[in-house]
Amino acid sequence: MKIEILTIFPDFFRGPLDYGIVRRAREAGLAEIEVHDLRAFAHDRHRTVDDRPFGGGEGMVLKPEPIFECIEALQLAPREQRPSAKQSVILLSAQGRRFDQGVAAELAALEQIVLICGRYEGVDERVAEHLADLELSIGDYVLSGGELGAAVIVDTVTRLIPGAVGNEASTRQESFTTPVAVPAGDGPSSTCESGGLLDYPHYTRPADFRGMAVPEVLISGNHEEIRRWRRGTALRKTLRNRPDLLDRVALNDEDRQLLARITGEDI
Ligand code: SAM
Numbered sequence: 547m548k549i550e551i552l553t554i555f556p557d558f559f560r561g562p563l564d565y566g567i568v569r570r571a572r573e574a575g576l577a578e579i580e581v582h583d584l585r586a587f588a589h590d591r592h593r594t595v596d597d598r599p600f601g602g603g604e605g606m607v608l609k610p611e612p613i614f615e616c617i618e619a620l621q622l623a624p625r626e627q628r629p630s631a632k633q634s635v636i637l638l639s640a641q642g643r644r645f646d647q648g649v650a651a652e653l654a655a656l657e658q659i660v661l662i663c664g665r666y667e668g669v670d671e672r673v674a675e676h677l678a679d680l681e682l683s684i685g686d687y688v689l690s691g692g693e694l695g696a697a698v699i700v701d702t703v704t705r706l707i708p709g710a711v712g713n714e715a716s717t718r719q720e721s722f723t724t725p726v727a728v729p730a731g732d733g734p735s736s737t738c739e740s741g742g743l744l745d746y747p748h749y750t751r752p753a754d755f756r757g758m759a760v761p762e763v764l765i766s767g768n769h770e771e772i773r774r775w776r777r778g779t780a781l782r783k784t785l786r787n788r789p790d791l792l793d794r795v796a797l798n799d800e801d802r803q804l805l806a807r808i809t810g811e812d813i
Contacts, residue, residue: 547656547707549579551696552616553663554595554608556583562697571710579700587612587619596666605667613662613673620660628679632657635678636699638664638692642681645699647722649682653699654706661699663692721745722791736772742795743784746776778804785809 551559559581563572571577585593588611596606623631634656643649653659662669662678674681684695705711717723719737721744738746749760763775781804784791797805 547577547654547703548658549577549700549703550620550658550660551579551581551663551693551700552584552613552660553581553691553693553696554584554665555663555691555693556581558693559697563700567710568701568704571704571707574709576707576710577700577704582616584608584612584616587615599667603667607667608664608669608673610670610672610677613669614677617660617662617677622658622660625677625679633659634680635660635662637662637669637674637678637681638684638695638699639668639674639681640683640686640688642683644686645682645684645695645702647702647720648724650699650702650706653703659699659703661692661696663696665691719745724795736769736776738773738777738780740780743780743791744788746780747783774800774804777801778808781805782808 553559559579563569563579563581568577568579572579584595588595588609595609595612597609599605599607617635622628622633622635625635628634632655634653636653636659638661662673682695682699684698689695706717708714711717715737718725719739721740722742723740724742725739740746749764753760753765761775763771766772777800781792781801785805785808792805
């Protein structure tokens with residue numbers, strides 16, 4: 547997958563793209579990430595990329611010309627053919643569709659994504675109207691710029707590229723992840739997919755840390771009991787922290803029984 551990032555602060559990405567899974571995916575050639583400096587597409591002596599807003603008001607607005615020219619230099623398919631070319635031009639914006647694990651999975655299936663980072667009061671609206679395929683927000687809050695959002699999207703999408711995470715089963719078991727067909731015999735039977743819930747709790751050695759013992763079932767060696775405990779604790783945590791998710795996931799009979807037991811208790 548190719549990921550292009552358009553920004554007026556290219557140095558911002560020196561850190562976020564150089565660690566862990568993203569770095570390994572780049573080194574393995576699974577993700578090719580290129581950062582483009584929008585100032586390189588400004589033509590005046592001061593390499594101006596912003597201007598005052600028409601109609602008056604606070605702050606500055608990113609000009610359309612450098613953004614259009616940078617996208618043109620990438621030689622993407624024409625806008626209407628981008629879905630079939632598996633390309634998408636995305637404008638980071640607080641006004642966009644909310645980015646989540648489902649959107650990340652959609653993007654991970656593409657061949658090329660372009661992330662346009664806004665700054666100041668935002669980006670000239672003609673970019674959203676005539677150039678971008680999608681506006682994405684990483685949450686209901688306002689950042690100073692799209693760079694942090696782009697880094698979040700790159701990280702989330704990259705770990706979904708097949709081969710990027712050593713054990714692929716682990717990405718299927720994570721929070722928010724909706725089920726996909728699982729190859730037979732894949733993974734120990736004590737694990738369970740989140741199925742769109744939050745993940746179950748994880749523990750490692752020591753078994754007793756300052757008097758805080760790990761749940762006994764996890765050292766019992768009984769895979770079926772461990773799987774049931776994990777499902778129950780995932781349901782409990784989801785009910786406590788994100789009850790909205792329970793309306794969106796398909797619960798089976800076992801889930802309903804576990805939930806009935808949990809809600810009978812104090813959560
Ligand atoms: N005036 C804009 C508004 O009220 O929606 C906020 C502009 S913000 C200060 C500057 C840039 O940060 C935006 O153009 C966008 O690229 C980025 N940004 C801010 N919040 C974001 C969010 N929640 N998700 C993604 N990008 C965001």
